[in-house]
Amino acid sequence: MSHQFPLILIAAFYLAAAALLYLSIRKRSESWRNVSFGLAVIGTLIHAGAQYSHWFGHAEPDVGLLHLLSLCALTVMLLLVTSTLSRPALFSAGIVALPIAAGIMLLEWVLPHAPLPLGETSAGIAIHMVSSVLAFGLLSIAGLYALFVFIIDHFLRRHNLNPLIRSLPPLEVMEDLLFKTIAAGFVLLTVSLASGIMFINDIFAQHLVHKTILSILAWLVFGIMLWGRWRYGWRGSVAVRLTLAGMVLLVLSYFGSKLVLEVILGTSWQS
Secondary structure, eight states: OTTHHHHHHHHHHHHHHHHHHHHHHHHTOHHHHHHHHHHHHHHHHHHHHHHHHHHHSSSSOBOOHHHHHHHHHHHHHHHHHHHHHHOGGGGGGHHHHHHHHHHHHHHHHHSOOOOOBGGGSOHHHHHHHHHHHHHHHHHHHHHHHHHHHHHHHHHHHTTOOOHHHHHSOOHHHHHHHHHHHHHHHHHHHHHHHHHHHHHSTTTTSTTTHHHHHHHHHHHHHHHHHHHHHHHHOOOHHHHHHHHHHHHHHHHIIIIIHHIIIIIISOOOTTO
């Protein structure tokens, strides 16, 4: 119960902040927006405290998928809050980020999971596992942002400002948070690939080569997109296409390799 209560509390703060932010956008109310931001900050601080307790308050922290996704949600919220401090308009992207973070909290609360203590793996493999899941989680969230960018861009190009579009954040706000999330995921994907090469025996072996190549291709796609954003100011449909292409490669890398290894070959990547 002591672990579950913070999850419910964090989700409640995030959902309340999302609801008030929606109202502030619809009614153009700065006061509701400020209250929403305050609730988001409180939820983020509680979330950070819970994560600190989980990772540093136990001799062997659990590196299960749901705990790592929770860390992804915290990273997204920290990006949102800190970005808002320097550019208040970016908080509008919370209409997407806050429900995603709340949903992850509720999943961690509801879904059962098998504990995976960190002590059961070597330090190098643990770094690879944690960075891989965090990279996948952050870039998956970026994929959701990319879909919202596509929707907003699609209707704006057709001059269709229906109530749904007017309630969403401005396009440049979503794009800014999209690229910040991709940049964080790209760093973690770099760590994942580097640690895999360093600590996994023969990462280019036959039963791992497809996973490795697909991950490298995804890394190249995201790297090219970040370079294009910095050098040429890429945005809109280009950013959406490259983000979704990178995500398809990552999904094939993870789930495709899992299917090949565990179902067809009857083995695992640790073999």
